[in-house]
Amino acid sequence: MAKPGKKKKRWFLRFLIFVVICMALFFSAAYVSYDYLTKYGIDYAATGKLEIPKEQQIEIEIPQGYTTTDIVNLLHREGFVEYPWLFKFLSKLNGYDGKYKAGKHIISKELNYEGLMIVLTNKPLANPSIDVRIPEGFTVVELLDYLSERDIIDRDRFESLCETAIKKYKFLENVPDRKYPLEGYLYPDTYKFDLEWTEEEMVDRLLREFDSIFKPEYYERAEELGMTVDEVVTLASLIEMEAKYEQDYKKISSVFHNRLKSRGFPRLESDATVQYARIMAGLGRTQTVLYKDLEIDSPYNTYKHEGLPPGPICSPRVEAIEAALYPEDTNYYFFFSPPDGTVIYNESITGHNRDLIKYGMKN
Numbered sequence: 339m340a341k342p343g344k345k346k347k348r349w350f351l352r353f354l355i356f357v358v359i360c361m362a363l364f365f366s367a368a369y370v371s372y373d374y375l376t377k378y379g380i381d382y383a384a385t386g387k388l389e390i391p392k393e394q395q396i397e398i399e400i401p402q403g404y405t406t407t408d409i410v411n412l413l414h415r416e417g418f419v420e421y422p423w424l425f426k427f428l429s430k431l432n433g434y435d436g437k438y439k440a441g442k443h444i445i446s447k448e449l450n451y452e453g454l455m456i457v458l459t460n461k462p463l464a465n466p467s468i469d470v471r472i473p474e475g476f477t478v479v480e481l482l483d484y485l486s487e488r489d490i491i492d493r494d495r496f497e498s499l500c501e502t503a504i505k506k507y508k509f510l511e512n513v514p515d516r517k518y519p520l521e522g523y524l525y526p527d528t529y530k531f532d533l534e535w536t537e538e539e540m541v542d543r544l545l546r547e548f549d550s551i552f553k554p555e556y557y558e559r560a561e562e563l564g565m566t567v568d569e570v571v572t573l574a575s576l577i578e579m580e581a582k583y584e585q586d587y588k589k590i591s592s593v594f595h596n597r598l599k600s601r602g603f604p605r606l607e608s609d610a611t612v613q614y615a616r617i618m619a620g621l622g623r624t625q626t627v628l629y630k631d632l633e634i635d636s637p638y639n640t641y642k643h644e645g646l647p648p649g650p651i652c653s654p655r656v657e658a659i660e661a662a663l664y665p666e667d668t669n670y671y672f673f674f675s676p677p678d679g680t681v682i683y684n685e686s687i688t689g690h691n692r693d694l695i696k697y698g699m700k701n
Contacts, residue, residue: 390457394446400458402440406430409438409458418447418454425451434459465532472544474526475578475652478518479617495537500524506542507549508557509567514648517618522571522650523548551656559663568649574662575650579610582679587661589683592668598645603671606640614651615639674699 398416400409406429413419429435434455441462445454470490472481478500486493500520504510513519524541525548531540552567560570573594581590597603609627615636616622624631632639638647654662670683672690676697684690694700 390444390446390449394448395444396446397442397463398445399442400438400440400462404438404440406435406438413454418445418449419451425454428452429455465534467530467532469528470531471528472524472526472653474655476526477614477617477652478521478524481524481653490531491537491540496541499537499541504545507545509548509552509571510545512566513568516649518649520545522568522575522653524653525551526653526655552659556659556663563663569646570659570662571654572646572648572650574654574658575652576606576608576610576647577661578654578658579613579652580608580673580675581658581681582675583681584657586681587658588664588666589668589670590673590681591661591665593670593673593683595665596669596671600671604644605642606646608640611638611640611647611651614647 398412398418400412404412406426410419410422410425410429413425414422419425428451432452432455437459439459439462442465443457443460443462445457449457468490470485473484476484478497482491482493482497482500485491485496500518503513503515503519510519510523520541524544527547529543529547531543535543556570557567560567563570565573573591576594577587577590581587594606594608597606612627612631612634613623615634615638616624616631618638619634619636632641635642637643638651640647668683669685672684672687673681674690674694674697675681676699682693682697684693691700
């Protein structure tokens with residue numbers, strides 16, 4: 339018969355073995371679980387890459403301003419995370435909180451929690467984009483042709499937007515009624531357009547650029563001159579089309595300003611406005627404006643009508659806008675450009691005709 343003391347020792351020994359086995363199983367399970375949840379961290383640290391097979395790739399977008407909790411809830415809803423509390427715990431433990439990047443990411447349902455954390459804290463996918471140059475001096479009609487020929491826009495949709503009286507921006511608040519209210523405001527520059535952008539987003543990008551270059555003091559200066567913003571942009575568009583070199587902008591501006599205030603020469607007589615009248619009549623530009631072109635019946639024909647035309651005749655650059663607002667102080671009422679691109683100015687019709695003959699531009 340075994341003694342009571344030996345029985346107690348055997349029972350304690352069995353209990354101890356049982357506890358050791360349970361602890362071993364627990365720590366083994368914990369190790370395996372933690373290794374599953376975090377093993378990508380080791381792989382990524384060693385290689386700097388986390389490859390996801392193409393057939394497993396799923397795109398997910400993290401909105402701007404999302405917290406870790408927001409991200410976990412999103413992943414849980416989409417079936418990527420089974421235990422949100424565990425993801426949040428590991429995210430904090432492993433130092434990922436506050437490092438998640440908004441934007442589109444490629445993930446997989448095969449990724450464990452560490453893999454998801456690694457992907458979502460790395461740079462998001464760059465949206466496919468193209469560089470698009472909006473040339474200075476283009477009319478809406480010419481821009482429609484230019485962009486549609488390159489398959490950048492749906493022509494009808496883009497034109498419909500240009501025909502819309504958008505009041506979103508201050509500079510468009512008082513644009514008068516005309517075929518293209520946005521004429522003159524689709525700012526010329528080189529842009530990076532996302533391939534997924536709609537025509538609305540493209541137009542808004544051009545208008546935002548105009549908004550950024552049209553400084554607050556420009557509004558004040560326009561008021562000092564007794565001009566609306568639309569009149570300033572209209573005058574700037576004439577300057578843009580008439581001047582080949584930037585050094586002539588403010589002098590040409592002075593000629594137009596002098597004429598606008600003049601009783602003797604109330605018509606601007608700008609060939610550039612006649613070209614616009616031709617475009618709007620469906621005739622297109624001509625290399626040289628002929629006398630017959632001066633007879634075109636259009637409110638844009640400044641040989642027939644006094645003052646500024648009804649609106650801009652192209653999209654001017656900021657330099658032309660500044661010239662319209664701050665002309666040089668001169669007494670010039672006439673200018674013309676010989677073939678070499680220089681500009682000849684005169685204060686009188688006599689001097690103007692003399693120089694036209696001198697340069698072989700008049701008999």
